[in-house]
Amino acid sequence: MAQLPLLVVAAVFAAYVLLVIFKSLHRIGPTQVGLVVKRYGLRSLKADTPVAMRGEAGYQADLLMPGMRFRLWPRFAVYKHPWVQVPAGEIGVVIAQVGKPLPIGAKSARYRTEFGDFSDLHAFLKGGGEKGVQRPVLPPGTLAPIHPIAFIVITAREVFGTPVAPELAALARHGHLAPESFGLDEEQLHVKVIAPGKGGDVVGLVTALEGEPLPQGDIASRLGGYADIAEMESDDDVSDAELIDALLGSKNHEHDNYQDFQKFLDAGGRIGLQHDPLLYGAFLLNPFLLKVELVPMLVVNQGQVAVIKGFVGLPTLDTSGAEFKFGSIVRPGHRGIWQEPLRTGKYAINPRIYAAELVPTSILTLNWANATSHAHDLDSRLESIIGKTREGFVFTIDLQVQIHISDARAPAVISMVGTIRNLVNEVLQAAVGNHFRNTLQGLAAIRFIETRQEVQRAAFDEITRYLAGYQVETRGVYIQDVVFPEALVGVLTRREIANQERATFEEQRRTQLTRVEMEKAKGTADMQAQLASAQVSVEISTNQSLAREATARGDAAYVRVTGEAEADRTRAVGLAEAEATKALELAKAAGFEAQREAIGDLPTALVAVAGAIAAGEIKIAPDVLVTGGSSLDGLAAALIQTLRARESNGARIVETADG
Known part of the structure; x- marks a missing residue:
């Protein structure tokens, strides 16, 4: 019986030993680390670090790696933590809870290459690692046994480590630790x-x-x-x-x-x-x-x-x-x-x-109208131009202006106007609108309508001159549409109707004239065979006339030459005969004058008559004799009359000769 308590004590001791052994053995998984906590020790931790580097009580710097590990319980407690794993497409932001304080003004800790991926706490502290946000981040795919007290690693899905700051520690205990706890959102950690x-x-x-x-x-x-x-x-x-x-x-x-x-x-x-x-x-x-x-x-x-x-x-x-x-x-x-x-x-x-x-360097088209250009919206604020004519008629004008800015001058243009939109809305809008309003105000409504092209050309010249001061070229000014007042539209409509009627009448007249010409052409076509025959006849007659004319000209030339020769011969013969006759007559006259002086006038005449009768120059008996008396009386009378004529003729010859 005395041995029973001893056995109980031994059993309890054995149970305790077994319990100690059981609690001292720790199986660390393949992706886990064992965080060792020393519950008591002779040394105390410094106030500025939560990790014991020299065996002090508290969180130990050395982690237990995967496998069966022994840490004597109850002096040591072991807490399992997962390895830090950064998924694909994410990053891991590291915050150190150990190390030197950050320099004044610094927001992050200086990094050295020997720090690696922060899995070696001793190298970090030995290299002068600093507390706070670490400048590099862990890349996607990182899998590292990082000390869960020395470092906090924040990823988009999970926060690794245990914060020691009171406010964060409280969140961690309640399971609310997330990226938002550190002022980050999930998107920033991708x-x-x-x-x-x-x-x-x-x-x-x-x-x-x-x-x-x-x-x-x-x-x-x-x-x-x-x-x-x-x-x-x-x-x-x-x-x-x-x-x-x-x-x-x-x-x-x-x-x-x-x-x-x-x-x-x-x-x-x-x-x-x-x-x-x-x-x-x-x-x-x-x-x-x-x-x-x-x-x-x-x-x-x-x-x-x-x-x-x-x-x-x-x-x-x-x-x-x-x-x-x-x-x-x-x-x-x-x-x-x-x-x-x-x-x-x-x-x-x-x-x-x-x-x-x-700055557009191609030709820029701007519309002063309700519609805007499809290529740009620079003219979205431009509206149709409204102006009054001299009589007070209100006109609405849709206008199009084309400008060009060369690439070399673009900086100067922007320096002057600030933006292309300012050029359009502040410079062009005022210049174009004022020009057309002033032009309309000085013109009668009908005059504006009749001289629209002149107004357009004048606007082009004025806008060209104005924009040249801004080193902008004007390529065109076009009046697209004009909305007339209703009263003026009525007048113009009636006038246009009258013009159209006049044009219709004129067209009808031209149609009738064309019809006449067509009928004439038709008749001509119908008579074409006869016209062709007549044309041939005309040509034949013309050729014959030309032939006769040529023949006549030849005959005329022959006659003229022959006549001139014959005339020359005749004149020569005539002159010779005239001279001979003159000489004969003078001789006869001289004989008559001598005979007259010898025998007297009457006997001389009778001799001459007898000579003429003998020569046959005088008919003494007519071919037909009709008389009422004796024939001798008529014959004697005719003889006497002949003698008297010869006497007169002889006297004339004598006078001629004397002359």
């Missing part, structure tokens, strides 16, 4: 993907939440500032295009596109908006240190240029000349309007620091 979307091409504008302050006057940080641009400008052979390439050429390769935030700071990166945006890709960015905003990429289409207004860069150095009074035009890299615009292409440019004004 890999940042920049890719074209429904809105087109985009870039990522980066804002750094930690770094040295920006220099006074700067609104964005560019690694190295603009010393490289100043150096390039010192070379006179460097073109504006080369300067633009240097400005738009990203320096993101120096810090792996902001993914190596430590390199970013070491290279001189500063807090605030960054000069270089992110292009297409997937990036592991720490949401505590970087903020990314997606904005459309600058796309300059064919027929456009982009005039850049630089808000950062070297100090303004105006290149426009003293005569230009509308602001500063500078070389690329200086603050102001760049003198060289960007031409067709896509540009990864930060619109917060480089404002781009797209």
Whole structure:
């Protein structure tokens, strides 16, 4: 009986030993770590660290790896925690609860390459690791045995580790620990993907939440500032295009596109908006240190240029000349309007620091009407022009104006008007509207209608002159439509009806004349055979007439020549005969004169008559003799009459000869 208590004691002791052994053995799963807690010890932890590095009571720095592990119970307690696992498409943000305090003003801890993925707590602390947000993030697919007290790892789906801050510890105990507990949302803990979307091409504008302050006057940080641009400008052979390439050429390769935030700071990166945006890709960015905003990429289409207004860069150095009074035009890299615009292409440019004004360099058509252009909406605020004529008639005019801005002059135009929309709404709208209102006011309504083309040409000349002051070309001014007053429409309608009636009557008259011509042509066609025969006859007769005319001309020529010869001969013969006759008559006259003196006048006459009768020159007996008396009486009378005639004739011959 005395041995019974001893047996009980032994049994209890054995049970206790078994219990100690049982509680001291820990099976750590393949994706687990064992967090060892030392319940009591001779040393106490420092107030600024929750992890014991030298055997102090509390959370121990060394973790139990997968397998069967022994830690003597009840001095040690072991709590199982999963390995930190970062799913695909997510990142893990690490917050250290151990290490040195952050420097004053710092928001994140300096990182060294020996820290690795933070699974070696001793290397972290030995390397001078600091408390707080760690600058690198754990990439997707990470699976690491990270100390659950030394570090908290935040992913989109789960928070690994146990916070020691009282407010977070309370949330953890109640199972409410989530990314929102640390001021993050789920989207920030995903890999940042920049890719074209429904809105087109985009870039990522980066804002750094930690770094040295920006220099006074700067609104964005560019690694190295603009010393490289100043150096390039010192070379006179460097073109504006080369300067633009240097400005738009990203320096993101120096810090792996902001993914190596430590390199970013070491290279001189500063807090605030960054000069270089992110292009297409997937990036592991720490949401505590970087903020990314997606904005459309600058796309300059064919027929456009982009005039850049630089808000950062070297100090303004105006290149426009003293005569230009509308602001500063500078070389690329200086603050102001760049003198060289960007031409067709896509540009990864930060619109917060480089404002781009797209200027159409093709012919721009603007409508002063209810309808707007399909190619743009610059004329959306333009309305039909309303004006009064001299008599007070109200006209509504739909107008179209075509303008052109050359690419070389685009910076000067933007410097003068600010934007193309301002050019349309402030400059053109006032100039065009006032011109047509003034023109209408000085014209009679009918005069405006009759001289519409002249009014259009005058408007073209006036608008051309006006826009030339803004270095804008005018290519056309066209009056599209005119809405007339109802009273004037009635007058014009009646006038047009009268004109149409007059035109109708004139057309009818022309129709009848055409009909007459047609009938005439028809009759001519019907008589075509006879006309052809008559035409042939006419031609034959004409040819015969021409032949006869030729013959007559030949005969006439022959007769004329022959006649002239015969006339010459006849004149010669006549003259000879005349001379002979004259001589004979003179001889006869002389004989008669001598005979008369010898025998007297009457006997001389009788002798002459007898001689004439003898010669047969005088008929003494008529062919038919009719007489009432004796024949002798009639014969004697005729003889006497003949003698008297001869006497008279002889006297004339004598007179002629004497003359």
